[in-house]
Amino acid sequence: MDITNLESMPGKKIVKHLGLVQGSSVRAKHAGRDLLSSIKNLFGGELTSYTELLQESREEAMDRMLQQAKSVEANAILNVRFSTSSITQGAAEIYVYGTAVQLEATE
Template sequence: MLCVSTPDIAGREIKEVLGVVTGNVVQSKHVGRDIMAGLKTIFGGEIRGYTEMLTEARQKATGRAIAEAEAMGADAIVNVRFTTSAIMQGASEILVYGTAVKLG
């Protein structure tokens, strides 16, 4: 499944727009990661535990959007966007959305 952030795919024609697809994950923080994050705020540097956690959440959300597009019979998702929002203290939502299309 092609997933692109552009409105079209170079060299391919969009034959049909099937609709918006989404995928989301609500991810909470882990106590062990919080301890390491607290230390990093003192000494500085990347908080790799959170980076890995958010990377995994983005991959899960993208996979869910792809599954939704495949169920619609899509060949690609165009105009893919990611957004993050705080749901509650210690939990964030990763949302991916785009337009499922059939290619010619």
């Protein structure tokens, strides 16, 4: 499966559009690490646990998008976009979406 955030794939042409595919994931950190982060928050710097948290949930969201693309028999997802929104303190929603297509080599 090819995933790209370009609108086309050089050397390949789109033979079929299969519509929008998407995946989302909402995650929160457990209270202990949240407490640690709030102490770190006083002194500034990177909050590693949040970086990891968001990375994990982004992977999960992408996984869900991939599954959806597979179910419509796509072989590529074009123009992928990420979007993040904070819902409450300590939790974030990650949303990934793109266009599922079937590509065919032109040469």
